[in-house]
Amino acid sequence: MDDNRVQGITRAEAIKRGLYTLGALGLGGPLLAACGGDDEGGGAAAKTIAAPKTVDGKLDFGGVEIRALGDEFLGPIWEWYTDDLEKEANIQIAKPVKFAFGTESQAVTPKLIGNTDAPWNVISYAAWFLGDFVATGNLEPLDPYLKGFEGYSDYNAGVTPVFRELYCKSKGQTYALMADGDTHGFHYRVSYMENPTLQRSYRRQYNRDLGPPRTWDEYIELAAFLTKELKGDGVYGTQWATEPAVSWSWWLDTAGSLGVRYFDESMKPTINSDAGVKGLEIMLRLSESSPPGVENFSNNDTISNWQEGKIATQAWWQDLTEFAGKDSADTRLPGSMGSDGKIKITSAMAFSRLLSVPKNQPDEAKQAAVWAAYRISHPDYSLYSVADPYNGLEPYHTAHWTPEAVEQYTKPNPKRGTAKDYPENKGIFTSVERAQNHVDAIRTSTETGYPQPNWPGAGEYLRVLGTEIQAAASGQKTAKGALDDAADEWAAIVEKRGKEQQQQFYSAFLASAKRLGL
Numbered sequence: 001m002d003d004n005r006v007q008g009i010t011r012a013e014a015i016k017r018g019l020y021t022l023g024a025l026g027l028g029g030p031l032l033a034a035c036g037g038d039d040e041g042g043g044a045a046a047k048t049i050a051a052p053k054t055v056d057g058k059l060d061f062g063g064v065e066i067r068a069l070g071d072e073f074l075g076p077i078w079e080w081y082t083d084d085l086e087k088e089a090n091i092q093i094a095k096p097v098k099f100a101f102g103t104e105s106q107a108v109t110p111k112l113i114g115n116t117d118a119p120w121n122v123i124s125y126a127a128w129f130l131g132d133f134v135a136t137g138n139l140e141p142l143d144p145y146l147k148g149f150e151g152y153s154d155y156n157a158g159v160t161p162v163f164r165e166l167y168c169k170s171k172g173q174t175y176a177l178m179a180d181g182d183t184h185g186f187h188y189r190v191s192y193m194e195n196p197t198l199q200r201s202y203r204r205q206y207n208r209d210l211g212p213p214r215t216w217d218e219y220i221e222l223a224a225f226l227t228k229e230l231k232g233d234g235v236y237g238t239q240w241a242t243e244p245a246v247s248w249s250w251w252l253d254t255a256g257s258l259g260v261r262y263f264d265e266s267m268k269p270t271i272n273s274d275a276g277v278k279g280l281e282i283m284l285r286l287s288e289s290s291p292p293g294v295e296n297f298s299n300n301d302t303i304s305n306w307q308e309g310k311i312a313t314q315a316w317w318q319d320l321t322e323f324a325g326k327d328s329a330d331t332r333l334p335g336s337m338g339s340d341g342k343i344k345i346t347s348a349m350a351f352s353r354l355l356s357v358p359k360n361q362p363d364e365a366k367q368a369a370v371w372a373a374y375r376i377s378h379p380d381y382s383l384y385s386v387a388d389p390y391n392g393l394e395p396y397h398t399a400h401w402t403p404e405a406v407e408q409y410t411k412p413n414p415k416r417g418t419a420k421d422y423p424e425n426k427g428i429f430t431s432v433e434r435a436q437n438h439v440d441a442i443r444t445s446t447e448t449g450y451p452q453p454n455w456p457g458a459g460e461y462l463r464v465l466g467t468e469i470q471a472a473a474s475g476q477k478t479a480k481g482a483l484d485d486a487a488d489e490w491a492a493i494v495e496k497r498g499k500e501q502q503q504q505f506y507s508a509f510l511a512s513a514k515r516l517g518l
Helices: 011-016 022-026 029-033 082-089 127-135 152-158 161-166 196-206 216-233 244-257 274-287 299-307 363-377 379-385 403-408 432-447 458-473 479-497 499-515
Strands: 068-071 097-099 122-126 177-180 184-189 313-317 328-331 347-349 353-356 449-451
Touching: 082 363, 122 127, 122 363, 127 353, 127 458, 127 499, 152 363, 161 449, 161 499, 177 363, 184 244, 184 347, 184 432, 196 216, 216 274, 216 313, 244 274, 244 347, 244 449, 244 458, 274 458, 274 479, 299 313, 328 432, 347 432, 353 363, 363 379, 379 403, 403 432, 432 449, 458 479, 479 499
Parallel strands: 068 097, 068 122, 347 449
Antiparallel strands: 122 353, 177 353, 184 313, 184 328
């Protein structure tokens, strides 16, 4: 098995240093709540964009400068690919501006709103900001540009449908391209699953083989068994981060598999439905097999516990075993047994990062900026990005499941050197077999993905939900009481932000989800 710890700031540090902070979910609520409610999401007249200029058969944007903004871990990809992008299309890539991980509301929002001259040509940000940024009226619709780029149709067809339709689009228009596709998966220590003594004991008790659980009920049993057997060695069966900024993501895994929905079609919150309550009750049962103090665990706590070998199994983002993969393997999450006898699995597509182009800039710069964002998202470059340990980006495209992509997890990134922020260049895994296991788990997780909100106020809704889930985890409220209170607060947010606007955006989100069979 692999030991994937590397020196410097890697995927682990990316998450430890504030990936999901309350500030990241705050979104400057009052400011954005008052922003333009005009029909920027779908009613704008279609534009016709002339094809990019070519010289001697190559794209030529006339040497226009592209200024990019991104968090401190995504930002460096503009440095990695500068030479290639400049040669491809005669553009100049300025040194990227980077903001502290998770601080979009401070770094992006004030300058995007009401700014008549956008300070950047391309911005990258957490996906739950999409609706808020679209509502400002200051993101450029991308479809008219993208349709004129060579290879775009094939690229677009390969993007995971949920990401393409529910993360990159708002009210039917494309406003963003994928840079990072996050999903939850199931991770486990191989040594425990293969231990003969544990195997015999588990079969005696449950009349089935010891291994990754198929359902959440089986996971509750597995976690309790492993805690009982291993607690004397300081090892627990499972854990989850209960801090409000992320606790909601595990609820998407459990409640989603039971069929929960955010609202009904009249914008009445339905998170406190029977499915929602049972989903939270599953999480509380798993807490019983977690280390002491789980009711106050941060994301950092869960990472540290896993890295230190204190946890035998865990539902978490796919990154987990990329930066702490010794004695580990990955697979899909458990699910819930339906009345038809089939197991429904939903994997939280929580976080992810997008690339967008601010509207208020010269037309020639916008076209070059859309092209640059498209190339960064394209597998020609992203195949290397998603397998690099120094930016925390994850797969979102069919090209990311290919044998070439799998092998890249064992190799250095050929598109970059080293620098202070990325002092090493080597593969994440040491064997193709381990990389294949990891990529297979990510691919199957995207097939059962459950999307996070993408309409205006998404971060506010999630913060409220996460706060109430932690209240249940700490014993302050019952699962039903916590979700009832969350539903009341959600209803108040709908009214505060304007029910008509909220319903327009959510109805488009819901229509896309239904088309995808979610």
